[in-house]
Amino acid sequence: MSLATDAADKPTLYKRIRADIEKRILTGEWPPGHRIPFEHELVARYGCSRMTVNKALSELAQADLIERRRRAGSFVRRPQHLSAVLKIADIRAEITALGRAYGYELIGRKLRTATAADRDRLGVKKAGKVVAIACRHSADNVPFAVEDRLIDLSSVPDAATADFSREPPGSWLLHHVPWTEAEHTISAIVADDRAAEALDIAVGAPCLVIDRYTWRSARTITAVRLLYPGDSHRLVARFKGG
Amino acid sequence: MSLATDAADKPTLYKRIRADIEKRILTGEWPPGHRIPFEHELVARYGCSRMTVNKALSELAQADLIERRRRAGSFVRRPQHLSAVLKIADIRAEITALGRAYGYELIGRKLRTATAADRDRLGVKKAGKVVAIACRHSADNVPFAVEDRLIDLSSVPDAATADFSREPPGSWLLHHVPWTEAEHTISAIVADDRAAEALDIAVGAPCLVIDRYTWRSARTITAVRLLYPGDSHRLVARFKGG
């Protein structure tokens, strides 16, 4: 019987507070920039202790839905563009799932102290050790993608001794290192001599480029550039919306 | 004077507890499946109250780094698969959000009975009416993307009379038609004569292509192809792991 507002079942109080606020943000009732009620106001409204509303607000802040500023209050954060779920699986899994034979070839692997370019690419300031890896993935013996990767050893010490001659670094990392944030940048280029040779395509042919950066908290794990032949490969994202 | 482990500066206690645990997980000292110390053990180790370690563990759980089970304890989670939220905003909103001047130009608009090619593109069998739209988006008066769109009028009758000379069809649809499913296909091509002229780039220059199909229930709403200059435009997707 849904007679009352929504105290029907019985989620815990802080979850209800969180859900209430979340709903108002998502429906646009509280637009970006809107100041949500102060903790003491919510305490009064829900008749609970401050720690309870604090927990609700802290979780909303952790989820980037709101921003909290001392002395000023808590505010609805800006973004909320049209968002979609894009699944970019581990390449080995992707090819295997397509029912094609996966091939992997390690082209090069170097362990070095981070150069200025490496630090710039990883977005770190201190010069620690890194592993640079170049490799090629193929499907049914046809080049599928070339990979150029940098792994920060201060974040992933085990990568120094991992055997990447048989297991692709992407798969290895996925199974050994949890990540909290990542960023993909997708762009297009035309193949230069080196790319053309590695992918067995013509110089000047279009290539799809995916630059992926992965972090654990604020710490960089790895930066990878994947080059796909653009006319044969397609990145498909299917998702549900609202 | 970094003599101790890392109590040098002074993050709050619960953050230090969280960081300590996180580090052990990252280094592999506590592999997936490992049971981390019970709250009361951490309370003893850090000499604090249970709420403090609870906050640290709760955040690690919210970040999916650990899994907490009543009566059993807290366990290191297996690293998650790579599935991500890709944000592809409405182009007008995207450019505006960048703080650049949005420009829009309708190149052509045709209302016609669906041709075989149209039906194929929309994935429909019956020959209904469609609107074909070609337009160009610019940022600070520089071509940003060209759009080639087909709208199924049997799904969106209002589109027949909508004024697309001022409002881009993407924004119009986003605000008038709810969608339930969409699919993006991203690929790379080199510019042909027509694309080169529209985007003001050289013939043979790389272009990023996004083909987007949108449905409501099983009904096609629209199919659109967006062409971006590949060397200047980047599609950025930032997301949280899970």
Add this chain to the structure above:
DNA sequence: TTGACTTATATGTCTAGACATATAATCGTG
């Protein structure tokens, strides 16, 4: 052996306080 019941226990939620800290607003002074 299997299933049902009981118990012990780790986490989940909550309270009513406390002090710390960053900072928006205000006040004073040059």
Add this chain to the structure above:
DNA sequence: CACGATTATATGTCTAGACATATAAGTCAA
């Protein structure tokens, strides 16, 4: 008016308890 010092206040962190709840593990009967 400009600028530095002061103050008020909202959030940040923490405590020492409490009771709730799910469930692993043990117990006992069929």
